[in-house]
Amino acid sequence: MLDRGLPPRSPWAIAARLGGWFERHGRALVIATPYLWFALFFFVPFLITLKLSFSEVVLAQPPYAPLFTLVRDFDASVLNIRLNLGNYGLLWSDTLYIKAYANSLRIAAIATLLTLAVALPMAYGLAKAPDRWRLALVMMVILPFWTSFLIRVYAWIGILKHDGLLNAALLAVGIIDQPLTILNTDTAVYIGIVYSYLPFMVLPIYASFDKMDVSLVEAAIDLGCRPVRAFWLVTAPIALPGIVAGCLLVFIPAVGEFVIPDLLGGSETLMIGQTLWLEFFNNRDWPLASAVAVLLLLGLVVPILLFQRHQQRASGKLETEAGRA
Amino acid sequence: MRPGFTPVTVTALTLGFAFLYLPILILIVFSFNASRLVTVWGGFSLKWYVELLANRQLLDAAWMTLRIALTSATVALVVGTLAGVSLTRFATFRGRTPFSAMIYAPLVMPEVITGLSLLLLFVSIDWDRGFWTVTVAHATFSAAYVAVVVQSRLLTFDAVLEEAAMDLGATPAKTFFVITLPIIAPALASGWLLAFTLSLDDLVVASFTTGPGATTLPMRIYSQVRLGVTPEINAISTVLIALVTVGVIVASLMQKRQIAARRRAAT
Numbered sequence: 001m002l003d004r005g006l007p008p009r010s011p012w013a014i015a016a017r018l019g020g021w022f023e024r025h026g027r028a029l030v031i032a033t034p035y036l037w038f039a040l041f042f043f044v045p046f047l048i049t050l051k052l053s054f055s056e057v058v059l060a061q062p063p064y065a066p067l068f069t070l071v072r073d074f075d076a077s078v079l080n081i082r083l084n085l086g087n088y089g090l091l092w093s094d095t096l097y098i099k100a101y102a103n104s105l106r107i108a109a110i111a112t113l114l115t116l117a118v119a120l121p122m123a124y125g126l127a128k129a130p131d132r133w134r135l136a137l138v139m140m141v142i143l144p145f146w147t148s149f150l151i152r153v154y155a156w157i158g159i160l161k162h163d164g165l166l167n168a169a170l171l172a173v174g175i176i177d178q179p180l181t182i183l184n185t186d187t188a189v190y191i192g193i194v195y196s197y198l199p200f201m202v203l204p205i206y207a208s209f210d211k212m213d214v215s216l217v218e219a220a221i222d223l224g225c226r227p228v229r230a231f232w233l234v235t236a237p238i239a240l241p242g243i244v245a246g247c248l249l250v251f252i253p254a255v256g257e258f259v260i261p262d263l264l265g266g267s268e269t270l271m272i273g274q275t276l277w278l279e280f281f282n283n284r285d286w287p288l289a290s291a292v293a294v295l296l297l298l299g300l301v302v303p304i305l306l307f308q309r310h311q312q313r314a315s316g317k318l319e320t321e322a323g324r325a
Numbered sequence: 326m327r328p329g330f331t332p333v334t335v336t337a338l339t340l341g342f343a344f345l346y347l348p349i350l351i352l353i354v355f356s357f358n359a360s361r362l363v364t365v366w367g368g369f370s371l372k373w374y375v376e377l378l379a380n381r382q383l384l385d386a387a388w389m390t391l392r393i394a395l396t397s398a399t400v401a402l403v404v405g406t407l408a409g410v411s412l413t414r415f416a417t418f419r420g421r422t423p424f425s426a427m428i429y430a431p432l433v434m435p436e437v438i439t440g441l442s443l444l445l446l447f448v449s450i451d452w453d454r455g456f457w458t459v460t461v462a463h464a465t466f467s468a469a470y471v472a473v474v475v476q477s478r479l480l481t482f483d484a485v486l487e488e489a490a491m492d493l494g495a496t497p498a499k500t501f502f503v504i505t506l507p508i509i510a511p512a513l514a515s516g517w518l519l520a521f522t523l524s525l526d527d528l529v530v531a532s533f534t535t536g537p538g539a540t541t542l543p544m545r546i547y548s549q550v551r552l553g554v555t556p557e558i559n560a561i562s563t564v565l566i567a568l569v570t571v572g573v574i575v576a577s578l579m580q581k582r583q584i585a586a587r588r589r590a591a592t
Contacts, residue, residue: 026498031418034408034468038427041465045442048449118344121337128334137338139577144345146569148526150543150550151562155348158355158554165351198345249433256435258529263550273437280441280533290445293438300435308429311473315412315480 119201127209208242356559397463405471440533454536467520478512
């Protein structure tokens with residue numbers, strides 16, 4: 001009577017039962033693990049940032065006032081919410097922030113177009129390269145992406161600075177007789193962004209060129225189209241999905257870029273990522289930094305959604321292609 | 326597209342690659358400069374490398390960075406692979422759209438936002454900042470990259486193999502470990518390597534989420550760079566570039582050999 005229904009205690013039986021449990025709940029477990037991870041470490045932090053952006057800065061550890069407080073009022077607990085819109089008011093009234101925001105959008109947009117201008121011929125050249133070269137050349141585009149971002153930005157300081165290598169070279173050749181001021185200007189930031197983000201632009205465009213049907217271009221040329229015109233009328237539209245993806249991959253992170261403007265840019269043109277950094281690390285104003293983050297994210301919601309749609313469509317296309325094969 | 330170099334494409338590629346590689350080459354060359362001035366060549370010397378070995382702070386930071394990168398890449402591999410499998414093999418489940426949104430968003434999210442929001446999470450749950458907070462932060466954005474790499478591999482191989490294994494009575498878990506895992510292994514390797522270098526590289530997210538005693542190499546380099554260009558930074562940069570280049574080349578050669586071996590086995 002005593003041993004009725006008692007499970008066997010041997011480790012094998014336990015393992016088997018555990019295995020059975022995993023088997024039964026495997027699917028849920030596979031989905032739940034990454035789901036919870038991203039929810040906890042990606043989504044919840046945004047909610048906290050949003051909450052904090054309505055809070056007040058105080059001299060304390062951590063340096064902000066609580067937003068929700070439970071107040072005992074006679075015999076009932078009342079949830080007291082102090083919504084402070086002051087941070088957003090400050091962002092609106094102090095022109096520093098609006099300027100930084102506008103600067104970021106402008107610099108990111110110009111830099112994205114410049115990156116496109118450099119990447120388009122490169123991607124085209126890659127797609128047209130002979131087969132035995134192509135893999136090595138694509139590898140050469142990817143390789144800088146693996147080396148440190150910080151180091152690649154740092155490399156430009158020595159080149160662009162007043163007594164740097166570029167000025168030394170230009171002076172030696174005799175193109176200029178006065179050293180150019182490039183470091184600590186917007187130009188240096190453009191160079192830094194184009195340089196750092198170039199692989200992100202080249203690879204998606206190359207991928208869409210690669211799938212292209214040559215006969216279309218040949219048909220256009222046979223029908224009397226000049227090659228340059230054929231490129232713009234036939235090739236460029238085919239590369240459009242790659243161009244859109246590349247532009248989003250460059251533009252979105254570039255708007256919030258910190259390292260490049262901080263090391264290469266001037267002190268007059270702050271970008272929004274820098275103001276967030278300064279508010280957080282130098283002024284220790286966490287609520288204001290959170291408000292900057294929320295506004296930055298709001299401005300990027302549309303491009304981020306576009307990017308996600310593109311990603312989903314791309315993986316859907318991959319699936320139908322695999323299905324056909 | 327008909328393959329072949331034309332003068333136009335050769336010029337485009339030459340200029341493009343010169344732009345990509347010249348700055349790095351210059352940086353490497355000047356790490357062997359005997360002169361402290363970065364623009365004047367003072368003869369060949371290894372003295373900056375010798376100084377590196379004596380720089381205790383830098384070596385400590387390098388060790389810390391390596392540990393964080395190894396741990397976070399491994400965590401990212403597990404989480405990212407599960408995410409990639411969920412997205413491709415379970416076509417429909419409740420909450421799939423927000424799930425895929427959470428996976429694609431970290432790929433483009435500005436680092437300052439990721440860093441700040443994760444820090445606020447760690448503070449509000451009272452998690453002491455240090456090694457583990459940086460590791461978790463890195464694992465999170467790296468997992469998104471791993472998920473995309475694994476997903477694209479899973480989408481391009483024939484699911485018939487998995488179906489056959491299950492028809493023959495293998496459980497889903499066994500099918501995954503015996504059939505799926507070996508096929509996607511190269512994608513897992515490159516996903517891990519990607520996660521590893523992303524972590525090795527990161528300055529912004531680490532600066533937000535770190536605590537006392539967990540200073541990473543990029544943070545050390547950054548604070549030195551702000552003081553000016555020194556050959557010592559060139560030297561440490563050269564070491565890092567050499568390590569990563571060797572790693573990537575070895576990984577791609579291994580992948581090539583594996584593909585060649587599979588082709589031989591198939592014929």
